[in-house]
Each structure stands twice: as C-alpha cells, then as structure tokens.
Amino acid sequence: MPTSPEKAIESLSAAAQATPAWGVAGATVRFVISGPTADVTLDPQGQVTNATPTHVLRISWADLQDIAAGRRSFLRSVTGRRLSAHGPVMQTFAFGQALSTFALER
Numbered sequence: 001m002p003t004s005p006e007k008a009i010e011s012l013s014a015a016a017q018a019t020p021a022w023g024v025a026g027a028t029v030r031f032v033i034s035g036p037t038a039d040v041t042l043d044p045q046g047q048v049t050n051a052t053p054t055h056v057l058r059i060s061w062a063d064l065q066d067i068a069a070g071r072r073s074f075l076r077s078v079t080g081r082r083l084s085a086h087g088p089v090m091q092t093f094a095f096g097q098a099l100s101t102f103a104l105e106r
Contacts, residue, residue, distance in 0.1 A: 005038035008061055009048065011105035015068070016046030021098035027091050032058045055087030055095065068102040 012031060016022040023044050030041040030053035038061075043049040063082050066072040074096030077083045085092050 005033075005036045007105065008033060008036050008038045009040045012040065012064075012102075013042060013046055013048055015102035015104055016042050016098075018103065019046070019098055019101045021101050022046055022095065025091060025094035025098050027055050027087070027095045028053045029055045029057055029087075029095055031064075032056065033064065034058075034060045035062060053087075055085060055092055057083060057085050059083040064099070064102075065104050067096075067099045068104045070100060074099055 012033075022042075023046070026044045028041060028043050028049065028051050030039070032039050041049050041051065041053050043051060059077075059082070063072070063077060067074055067077060072082070074093070078085060078096070085096070
C-alpha cells in the first residue's frame with residue numbers, strides 16, 4: 001500500500017495517464033479511497049481536476065490493487081459490494097474495464 005494519500009493519488013493518476021482505455025472511457029471520476037484515505041477526481045486524460053465528476057467510485061486501495069492486478073474483476077467487485085459506483089452504467093463499466101489495465105504502486 002502507498003505510504004500516504006498523496007502517493008496513492010500520484011500512482012492512480014500516473015496509471016490512468018498511461019492507460020489508453022482510461023481516455024477511451026471518457027469519464028471524469030471521483031475516487032473516494034480508503035486505506036489510505038484519499039479523495040481525488042481524474043479527468044479522461046488521467047489528470048487531477050476540480051471538474052464536476054460524471055461518476056463517483058468508493059473503493060479501498062486494496063480492492064483497487066486487486067482489480068489492477070487481475071485478482072478480481074470490476075464486475076465481481078460491483079456484484080460483491082466491494083465497491084460503490086454511481087454514474088451512467090455503460091460508462092461505469094468502460095472505466096471499470098480500464099482499471100484492470102492500471103499498473104498501481106504496491
């Protein structure tokens with residue numbers, strides 16, 4: 001787990017910027033992360049923004065890492081209630097699929 005919320009935000013933003021699927025999804029997502037506690041909104045380019053999000057995703061850092069590492073799918077995390085996502089459904093699953101391609105800091 002990153003040692004600080006700032007490192008978690010940096011890792012998440014860098015992963016989004018490096019993943020073409022994130023931009024293709026076209027969502028502005030607010031991540032409300034626990035363990036470490038962090039709250040950040042990323043635009044479709046993976047940049048931190050103050051823009052109004054189209055989606056809100058509440059998830060633990062460990063679950064986010066599991067999705068990125070392929071140990072759990074986004075769909076399984078949603079149906080297993082390991083995360084909470086609010087926003088247009090099809091776009092939610094598009095950015096959820098992009099999360100599976102992220103390379104997050106351990």
